[in-house]
Amino acid sequence: MSDVKKDSTVFEDSIGTFLSPVTAYLADDSVSEVMINGPQEIFIERKGLIEKTPAFFRDEQALQAAVRNIAQFVGRRIDEDHPTLDARLPDGSRICAVLPPCSRKGTTMSIRKFQKGNPTFVDLINRGSVTKEAARFLDVCIFLAKNTIISGGTGSGKTTLLNVLGSRIPNNQRVLVIEDSSELKINTDHVVFFETKHGDENGNGAVTIRDLIRSALRLRPDRIVVGEVRGPEALDLISAMNTGHGGSMGTAHANTPYDALVRLETLAMMGESNVPPAAIRRQIASAIHIVVQIKRLADGTRKITNISEVIPEVDDFGRYVIHDIYKFIQRGRTQDGKIVGEFIPTGYIPSFMHEIETNRLPFTRDKFAAPDWYVKMKEADKKAA
Ligand SMILES: Nc1ncnc2c1ncn2[C@@H]1O[C@H](COP(=O)(O)OP(=O)(O)OP(=O)(O)O)[C@@H](O)[C@H]1O
Numbered sequence: 001m002s003d004v005k006k007d008s009t010v011f012e013d014s015i016g017t018f019l020s021p022v023t024a025y026l027a028d029d030s031v032s033e034v035m036i037n038g039p040q041e042i043f044i045e046r047k048g049l050i051e052k053t054p055a056f057f058r059d060e061q062a063l064q065a066a067v068r069n070i071a072q073f074v075g076r077r078i079d080e081d082h083p084t085l086d087a088r089l090p091d092g093s094r095i096c097a098v099l100p101p102c103s104r105k106g107t108t109m110s111i112r113k114f115q116k117g118n119p120t121f122v123d124l125i126n127r128g129s130v131t132k133e134a135a136r137f138l139d140v141c142i143f144l145a146k147n148t149i150i151s152g153g154t155g156s157g158k159t160t161l162l163n164v165l166g167s168r169i170p171n172n173q174r175v176l177v178i179e180d181s182s183e184l185k186i187n188t189d190h191v192v193f194f195e196t197k198h199g200d201e202n203g204n205g206a207v208t209i210r211d212l213i214r215s216a217l218r219l220r221p222d223r224i225v226v227g228e229v230r231g232p233e234a235l236d237l238i239s240a241m242n243t244g245h246g247g248s249m250g251t252a253h254a255n256t257p258y259d260a261l262v263r264l265e266t267l268a269m270m271g272e273s274n275v276p277p278a279a280i281r282r283q284i285a286s287a288i289h290i291v292v293q294i295k296r297l298a299d300g301t302r303k304i305t306n307i308s309e310v311i312p313e314v315d316d317f318g319r320y321v322i323h324d325i326y327k328f329i330q331r332g333r334t335q336d337g338k339i340v341g342e343f344i345p346t347g348y349i350p351s352f353m354h355e356i357e358t359n360r361l362p363f364t365r366d367k368f369a370a371p372d373w374y375v376k377m378k379e380a381d382k383k384a385a
């Protein structure tokens with residue numbers, strides 16, 4: 001038995017003891033996340049929807065003891081001086097906890113359960129998160145080494161989608177994956193995984209995403225994948241994308257493709273306050289080619305809502321120019337609350353169509369044609385305006 005597997009089995013036995021009030025949910029494959037808001041309030045996410053459970057911990061002490069034991073198990077600390085914990089458990093689940101008084105209701109903890117297996121485009125298509133055609137288009141973008149940002153809110157499915165897209169990188173390319181706490185399972189022939197390191201009590205010895213991107217650049221990567229861009233490393237990723245590491249990818253927390261670029265801009269400015277914002281904006285516009293927006297919709301489903309192209313220049317007002325190539329349009333809602341809609345091409349032909357054609361990729365221009373109902377709807381909107 002490998003050490004990792006051994007660790008995981010020992011951990012599963014221990015977690016049963018630490019977290020006995022919620023072990024049934026942790027063992028239930030239909031539950032994807034367990035959220036504990038103090039000892040008396042436990043919610044779960046099942047099939048994308050959040051529901052309250054009757055489970056509870058005996059008292060705050062019992063809950064805190066569980067959190068401390070878990071932290072100890074993974075070699076980390078959580079106490080009054082360090083009241084937050086963000087860690088990956090040996091079984092691959094992700095855990096985040098905050099102790100009182102920072103957390104007013106009592107210890108708050110969420111456990112994002114590890115999803116077995118490697119997600120693929122087929123899984124996303126079967127779940128209705130993307131259409132077959134759009135998945136094929138994303139494949140084209142990856143083949144053509146378009147730099148891509150996956151944008152979405154918390155828990156919208158960004159990391160899962162990055163796993164899928166990253167695993168489509170051609171096998172002859174060297175991929176360097178950089179993450180805060182290791183989550184990605186990118187599955188290609190030549191992939192190296194880097195993870196940041198926490199510093200000691202005084203912050204000494206910490207290794208950040210920025211440090212790792214800089215090292216990665218010296219390690220002859222073809223592509224760099226950053227799990228989540230949430231700090232000044234945005235600047236390093238953008239520079240890498242602009243300097244010959246085409247086809248690099250990352251995720252960012254934002255609600256629209258435009259906001260994703262603005263978010264990167266804000267983060268990049270944390271990295272270099274001397275560079276004028278207009279210069280950073282131009283760098284971002286030329287670095288990022290594609291933004292894929294993913295959302296958790298009100299009915300609990302997770303869907304790609306936009307695949308958009310970023311034009312490598314800003315307009316006269318200094319704004320990014322973004323065109324949706326595919327877009328999700330909601331067309332109604334069933335009586336039981338399910339969202340009915342279609343993910344359609346908008347009629348916009350990507351500026352790199354000639355690259356698709358010269359590389360003889362089987363994705364013809366006509367595939368970008370919008371359905372008639374959408375064209376009519378747009379015309380009606382224009383008239384009304
Ligand atoms: N397309 C999908 N359809 C259904 N469930 C999904 C889909 N993508 C992800 N999920 C589930 O949603 C949860 C969140 O997914 P994921 O970790 O990928 O989101 P995230 O946006 O990266 O979250 P965070 O913002 O916390 O990093 C997981 O339980 C995952 O299994």
Ligand SMILES: [Mg+2]
Binds near residue numbers: 158159160228
């Ligand atoms: Mg994530």
